Amino acid sequence: MLYFIARRVAAAGLMLVALSVLMFGLLRLTPGDPVSAYIDPAVPMSEADIAALRHRLGLDRSLPVQYLAWAEAAIHGDLGYSTQHERAPVRALIAERAGPTLLLMGSGLLLATIGGLLFGIISAVRANDWLDIILASLSALGISAPVFLVALIGLFVFAVRLGWAPAGGIATPGVPVTAGDVLAHLVLPAAVFAITQMTMTMRFVRGALLEALGQDYVRTARAKGVAELSVILKHALRNALLPVVTLVGANLGAAVGGAIFIESVFNWPGMGLLLVNAVEARDYPLIMGAALVIGAFVLIVNLLTDLLYAAIDPRIALR
Amino acid sequence: MNHQATWRETWQAHPLAQAAGRFAANPLAMAGLLLLLAMLLPVTCYPLLPGAAPNAIDLTALNAPPDAAHWLGTDGVGRDVLARVLQGGRISLIVASSAVCISMLIGFMVGAVAALGGSVANAVAMRVTDLAMTLPPVVLLLVLASVAGQGIAPTILVISLLSWPVLARLVRARLLELREREFVIAARGMGGGAWHIMLRHALPNCIDVLIVFATLQLAQAILAEAGLSFLGMGIPPPAASWGNMLNAARSTVVLEHYPWQWLSPGIALLLTELAINFVGDGLSAALNPRSELG
């Protein structure tokens, strides 16, 4: 078990390094003098200072040394300075925007998981029945509809036409921020986000539960006289849901993408919107810094879910 | 059993023909195919029609709602929305299909090298594939687009770099399976070299994987282009693309007051995606039948 953990952590670490190499390489492909990204605008620098900075970043030496210098700076939190936002440090911008994104994704994924579980169970239990067909059609629609289209329609119907929710942003401007105000602004984007992510979970739960219900041990449970509800919930579902832990990790990539679109439609000030604006402005230090942080986040979450899965499956844990 | 099999019987026994039969018997798949043709025909034939001018400006009808002259209304500079939707469809399709072709090439090569090239090649290829799949797709698209720039060619390049890893894994899995089968060993015994094996033996046996991949990736690529254009990269105006037409809706004025301008490309996008997904699912089921009892 310990060996398994060590192996997985090492693999994740390796991927993180590879990712950083990729980001560094892409960064070097962009136009502009690399040193300018690291010049703090608040501190006046002389020619000698700039030359020393160049040396520290390894810009006067080979590419691998440059990578190591860049990586060392990154580990210490120095990802350079943005070309916009009044040249604020990249680290500060990311830290400021991470919260709203986590709030949006967290609440959205929670709703999506609950909804996906509920509808997945219903459609598995009533497989090939009219209810299942309706749910399957809705999920086909859900998979085919682009996230930004659903978001636009949601914004149009609920905020603009019906006026049930504010039309974007995280808080009402000009008014002191309260938790209730933020919550009111969170409802619509989180709900839309949940709907777009629910489809995957629902399909997965349906498939996994149907497969579990076809297994021999379910037949044994029925042969023992166990009540149907108990068969579904206690015997089949427990086995079906074991992999759902890893589903969170596997779907995280798609979820991050969805969050980026939701943030841009609803003007939600998170990492996604930050990245989109940075790309439009070709703000390379910010683009690469944000991408690196997002990539690292996904890697770490995947690692944690893998370890969690190994911990709760008795077949792996007791080896 | 003395009669020579007729040409028709031989064809009907071919696995692809049997798969085609199963596809034709699948109502959802056929509906998707019909819908797809209904979308593709106007989109591809559009430039051949007289009077087709997606960039023509009609200053007398700015932001006009749908009417007899402009079936889907006009946009902020007086261009006919229907014309732009059709034109946008063409561009989206061209970009998406080119990207899929390129990614199929890359994916097949990487997968084949990994499966047939020995353990070092396999390890390297798989690590590269894993790395390409680490970043969330949208993030990768944005980062690559920021380096490559806007326009048709850069967008094709960026999207093709997104989808090849999935195919590489599928091809590798299929070829590993086949490597142990007799006909490959026989081909090598016959003295067939690596290229020969790849083209004459490996490729034909990956056709079903490639067909299903191509179809489903086409849907993904269309979405990717639309997403990129929606976020401001991808295909820049004045060229029409479904994504950059939806971009207009990021302005509250357009969103609220001129819904036909963004609902039209949105629904076109949705219908195309639905059609391709149905066809893709149908192909997948037709090529990999599972036996069922009733």
Add this chain to the structure above:
Amino acid sequence: MAALLDIAALRTEFATRAGPILPVNDVSLSVGVGETLALVGESGCGKSVTALSILRLLPRRIGRIAGGSIRLHGIDGDLVTLPEDRMRHVRGGAIGMIFQEPATCLNPLLKVGEQVAEPLRIHRGLSHGEAARAAEATLASVGLPGEDHQAGRYPHQLSGGMRQRAMIAVALACHPRLLIADEPTTALDVTIQAQIIELLRGLQHELGMGLLFITHNFALVADLAHRMAVMYAGRIVEHGPVAAVFARPRHPYTHGLLACMPRLGMAHRLRAGHQTLPTIAGAVPRLDALPAGCSFAPRCVLATDACRRETPALAEVSAEHAVRCLRWSEL
């Protein structure tokens, strides 16, 4: 001997692409109290479907009981038409069932003790603590003693033989009157097989149960069963006391199956001029393409035109021995 289980003219229908098929076609059999009935036949003849039909565990949308009746001593009413909630109490309560593959038939995520305790809580209304203790006792009686703490283990931690013992414990926890065993030893090593058979024999005596033992292994039939029934293509083709059937099988199919077993007296039969075939030519017919007349006719060396025209009815060889063959008297 009073009949514990009485199945009369049971017909079970499966819906397939090619139309409905009858894996169980006009099957009648009975098991007495304390008696073992062996149900034998090749794979696909309908033995397992018969067992599943008794407990109404057929696959939901595909299988259904199309006719006949099943009666269990002590249950008021026909099991075929019993309301579902009463049927649920029959399962695991009055009738227990064990299956072929213990590896897949036990829930991999629940401890063995919990799986044995579950029917005790459902059918006997015991509390968690009481059920756990009773489960330990049951596990001990099948050879998984409490000192080894098997109850706290997961199925994958047990060997094949131990898993099968655990499954037997699950089935017998509530002391059912009838035990259905569907090929319980097929997936086990020969040495373990013998242990399990001994265990079943012992438990049957101790609990006074009826045992419906499904197998394709005639050696086990000879060892364990009092009476036997042979199935082919969904029908019972011969049934009777084991000794009588083994001594002089009256159906060409039974004859052929027994001849496939190496045994004493084979030389005698060859010399006596009976056409004993070490194998039976041909294959079991598909249920959606059954031949007209006797289903075994295409493979039968004794088949005549009459056999190919009409499906024979069960004929009485003696009071307890019946056979479905037009030419049984000639064997």
